[in-house]
Amino acid sequence: MNSQRRVHDIGGVEGWGPVPYDPEEPVFHDDWERRVFGLMFQVLPHTAKRPGEFRHALERLAAEDYFCSDGYYGRWRSAMEVLLDEYGHVDKAELDGRLGAAPGTSPGYRVEGVAEIDPKHLPPNRVTSKPERRTVRRELEEPSQFRVGDRVFAAGNDEMGHTRLPEYVRNVPGTVVKIHPAEVLPDSTAHDLGDRPQHVLCVAYRAKDLWGETAEEGVVINVDLYENYLELETESA
Amino acid sequence: MSEHDDHHHGADPNLPEVRTEALEDLLVEKGLVDRTRVDALIERFEHDLGPMVGARLVAKSWLEPQFRESLLENADRVLEEENIKGAEIEHVEVKANEPGIHNVVVCTLCSCYPWALLGLPPSWYKSPEYRSRVVREPRKVLQEMGLSLDAETEIRVWDSSSETRFLVLPERPLGTEELNLEELAQLVTRDSMIGVAKVQAS
Secondary structure, rough: OOOOOOOOOOOOOOOOOOOOOOOOOOOOOOHHHHHHHHHHHHHHHHHHOOOOOOHHHOOOOOOOHHHHOOHHHHHHHHHHHHHHHOOOOOHHHHHHHHHHHOOOOOHHHOOOOOOOOHHHHHHOOOOOOOOOOOEEEOOOOOOOOOOOOOEEEOOOOOOOOOOOHHHHEEEEOOEEEEEEEEEOHHHHHOOOOOOOOOEEEEEEHHHHHHHOOOOOOEEEEEEEEEHHHHOOOHHHO | OOHHHHHHOOOOOOHHHHHHHHHHHHHHHOOOOOHHHHHHHHHHHHHHHOOOHHHHHHHHOOOOOHHHHHHHHHHHHHHOOOOOOOOOOEEEEEEOOOOEEEEEEEEEOOOOOOOHHHHOOHHHHHHHHHHHHHHOOOOOOOHHHHOOOOOOOOOEEEEEOOOOEEEEEEOOOOOOOOOHHHHHHHHHHHHHHHHHOOOOOO
């Protein structure tokens, strides 16, 4: 049922072992992690400035780079290298060359390109007043078409662009439990196709609906979904 | 070419520290990065941010029922009133644990986390093991992490898939009736506000 379609979309994917839990762990384990973190804030203004764009760079990494042994900050560095190459600041061969690394070491050689998204798969843009500060929030005049208590499902699509719809909830019925403030749609902004702001709905899923009868008892999984992902569940669905 | 070429020559290019340093040098040479600003930013995130901001909110909720109600009702307004600002808290929801209900937070698609309330997320929170499993078998994962919940307790998992960020309001432990705000805040751990631990009285 939940075949893993994209490298990062791992909610519910089986086969992972115990959580590497350390209640006492420090903020950074090594100095290089600190540097990667700090560099990011100056690299992003030259590269991925739009909401969702940096996340999508992470998602486009090859599995060996996404799950690399350098962990989270290794993944960040790889995404940074990819973006610097794509934006023309540091060619993917340049760092390898300087390090004397084997040609083709950079994650930029394995990354998936940004997919062309057909805007017809996206909801229409809506004009909203431009906020005074930088924010993903937007004020929408029309209320959400859904109400708390509605039974909904998200069909999703098989496009390979950025999305915040996790694979594990696709086509599973859930119940709207809350309506959050509206946000720009990352599926659109990450691809430079406009804000297309959407209401955001918190949808509660019963574990048994997601994982079947062997699921743990008494578990509810709440997922925040953009309104355009959702449809009302009908009796025949 | 620069002196940095010699500096990196001979070091194993696959080591993360070697590759990161070379990348930083390149970015500085190209004028894309200012090293002192990098240093300042790291300093701020490593030392000025941390779970104490969230811990104070929790402790105050334990002492003031009205504050607790406001926090659960509209955390954004409370954060504004308390002048709490910063990264990754544009919209915050607080979920209260109570007898029979336990909340736990994850981000299955990446590693979203309320930075300005809890500091930077720990590695285990960002690990594929936690992200994949806590939505499918939360009871088992929590048990493995040292938190056994009885079978009657409902587990509510919150997947941070939009820009909403979640904070768990843990239960106040027994035996803390005499403590003041600061003393209570000292007891509140980061992990209890993610929902993988309970707060202990001492």
